[in-house]
Amino acid sequence: MRFIEPVWMTSNEEKALKKVLKEKNQKKIAQIATMAYSWRIRGIAAEKLIDQHTLADIAKNDKVEIVAEVAAKKITEQLILLDIAQNAFGINIREMAVEKLTAYGDLENIAMNNSFSSVRVAAVNKLNDQSILVSIAKREDDIDVFNAAIKKLTDQSVIAEILINLTKKSIIDNALKYLPDEKQIMNIIEHTKNEYLASRALNKLGGYLCSACKKGNLPRNGNAVSCICEHCNAENHDFKRGYDSETLNNTTEKVTTWNECKRCGKKTDRETDIRFTDW
Numbered sequence: 001m002r003f004i005e006p007v008w009m010t011s012n013e014e015k016a017l018k019k020v021l022k023e024k025n026q027k028k029i030a031q032i033a034t035m036a037y038s039w040r041i042r043g044i045a046a047e048k049l050i051d052q053h054t055l056a057d058i059a060k061n062d063k064v065e066i067v068a069e070v071a072a073k074k075i076t077e078q079l080i081l082l083d084i085a086q087n088a089f090g091i092n093i094r095e096m097a098v099e100k101l102t103a104y105g106d107l108e109n110i111a112m113n114n115s116f117s118s119v120r121v122a123a124v125n126k127l128n129d130q131s132i133l134v135s136i137a138k139r140e141d142d143i144d145v146f147n148a149a150i151k152k153l154t155d156q157s158v159i160a161e162i163l164i165n166l167t168k169k170s171i172i173d174n175a176l177k178y179l180p181d182e183k184q185i186m187n188i189i190e191h192t193k194n195e196y197l198a199s200r201a202l203n204k205l206g207g208y209l210c211s212a213c214k215k216g217n218l219p220r221n222g223n224a225v226s227c228i229c230e231h232c233n234a235e236n237h238d239f240k241r242g243y244d245s246e247t248l249n250n251t252t253e254k255v256t257t258w259n260e261c262k263r264c265g266k267k268t269d270r271e272t273d274i275r276f277t278d279w
Contacts, residue, residue, distance in 0.1 A: 006019075007019050008020060008032045008035075008036045008037070008038075008041055008045075009035065009036065009037050010037060011037055011038070013038050013040060013041065016036065016037070016038060016041045017040075017041065017044065019032075020032050020036075020041055020044050020045050020048070021044070023045075023048070026049070026050055026051060029045050029048050029049055030045075030049060030051060030054045032045040033045035033046045033048075033049055033054065033058055033071075034054070034057065034058060034062075039062075039064040039066065039067050042058070042062065042064070042067045043064075043066055043067045043070045046058055046067060046070040046071045046074070047070055047074075049071070049074065052075055052076070052077045052080050053080065055071040055072075055074050055075050055080075056071070056075060056080045056083060056084055058070075058071035059071040059072040059075060059084050059088055059093055059097075060083070060084055060087055060088045060089060060093070061089055062089075063089065065090050065092060065093070068088070068089070068090050068093045069092070069093065069096065072084060072088075072093050072096045072097060073096070075097070075100070076100070078101065078102065078103060078106075081097045081100050081101050082097070082101060082103075082106050084096075084097035085097035085098045085101060085106075085110055085114070085119065085123075086110070086114065091116050091118055091119060094114070094116060094119045094122075095118060095119055095122045098110060098119060098122040098123050098126070099122060099126075101123075101126070104127070104129070107123045107126050107127055108123075108127065108129075108132050110122075110123040111123035111124045111127060111132075111136055111145075111149075112135070112136060112139070117142040117144055117145050118144070120140075120142070120145045120148075121144050121145050121148045124136060124145060124148040124149050124152075125148055127149075127152070128152065130153060130154065130155070130158070133149045133150075133152050133153055134149075134153065134158055134162065136149040137149040137150045137153070137162050138162055138165070141168060141171070143170050143171060143174055146171050146174065146175070147174055150162065150174075150175055150178050151178055153178070156179060156180075156181040156184050157184060159175065159178055159179050159184070160179060160181070160184040160185075160187060160188055162175065163175045163176065163179060163188055163197065164188050164191060164192050164194075164197070166194075166197065167194065169196055172194075172196060172197050172200055173200060176200055176201065176204055179204075182205060185201050185204055185205055186205070188201050189201050189202060189205075189216055195209065195214065198216065202216050202217070202218065205218055205219070206218065206219045206224070206225055207219060207225050208225065208236055208238070210229040210231060210232060210234055210236055211234065211236055212229065212232050212234035212236075213229060213231050213232040213234065215229070215231040215232070217229055217230055217231070217236070224263060225263065226264075227261060227263050227264045227266070237259075237261040237263065237264065237266055238261055238262045238263050239259040239260065239261055239262070239268070240259070240260055240261075240262050241257060241258075241259060242257060242258045242259065242260050242267070243255070243256070243257050244256045244257075247277075248274070250277075251276055251277060252274055252275065252276055252277060253274075253275055253277050254272060254273075254274055254275075255272070255273050255274075255275050256270050256271070256272050256273075257270070257271050257273075258270045258271065
C-alpha cells in the first residue's frame with residue numbers, strides 16, 4: 001500500500017493552511033505543529049495546541065524563533081517554564097520563560113547559573129531580596145548581570161564592600177556609578193590595595209593617584225586638585241590631545257598636535273607634520 005504524504009508535510013502552504021485551520025483533533029494538531037514542512041503552518045498549529053508538554057517541546061526545539069515564541073506564550077505551568085528557561089535552544093525563548101516564572105528559588109538558580117548572561121539578567125530583574133542580589137554581584141563576572149544586581153542594592157556600605165573586593169576593571173568602573181556616598185568612597189581609597197580601584201575612586205571625587213608615590217591627591221578647601229602631588233611634588237597632568245590642521249593645497253595639509261592638561265591647562269610643545277590628503 002502506497003504511503004500518502006499528508007498535505008502539511010509538503011511545500012504547498014495553501015492546502016496545508018486549509019487543513020490545519022479545519023483540524024480539531026489535538027493529536028493531529030500536535031503532529032502538524034512539530035512536523036509540518038512550513039514554519040508558518042507549524043506556528044498556526046501551535047496556536048491551536050493545548051497540551052503544555054507538546055508546546056514545551058516546540059518552544060525548546062523549533063529552530064524558527066517565531067514558532068517557538070508562539071508555543072512559549074501559551075505555556076503557564078511553572079515546572080515546564082523552568083525547563084524551558086534552562087534548556088530552550090533560543091535565548092529569547094529562555095528569557096520569555098523567565099518572565100513568567102514566579103518561584104523565587106527558581107529565579108535565584110537561573111540568575112546564578114544559567115549559561116546565557118541575558119537570561120541571568122532577566123532573572124535578576126525579578127529579584128528583590130538584598131542578600132541574594134549581593135551574592136550575585138559578588139560572584140558575577142559579566143558586566144550586564146553585575147549591573148542588573150548592583151543597581152537594585154539600597155545599602156551604600158554593602159556596595160562599598162562589594163567594590164573593595166572587585167578586580168575586573170570594567171566591573172569596577174560600573175560599580176562606582178552606583179556609589180555616590182563620599183564617605184564610603186573615601187573608605188575604599190583608604191583601605192583598598194587595588195591600585196586601579198583607588199585611582200578610579202579618587203577620580204570620582206575629583207582627585208588622582210600620584211604616578212610617582214602612589215598616594216592619593218584630593219581637592220582641598222573647595223579648590224580644584226593641584227597637578228603637583230602634595231606628598232612628593234611630582235607632576236601629574238591629565239593630558240588630552242589637541243589637534244589643528246591647515247590646508248596648504250589640493251594634496252597636502254599642515255597638522256599641528258599638542259597635549260593639554262584638563263586640570264591646570266598646561267600645554268606641551270606643539271608638533272607639526274605635513275600630510276598628503278590625496279594620493
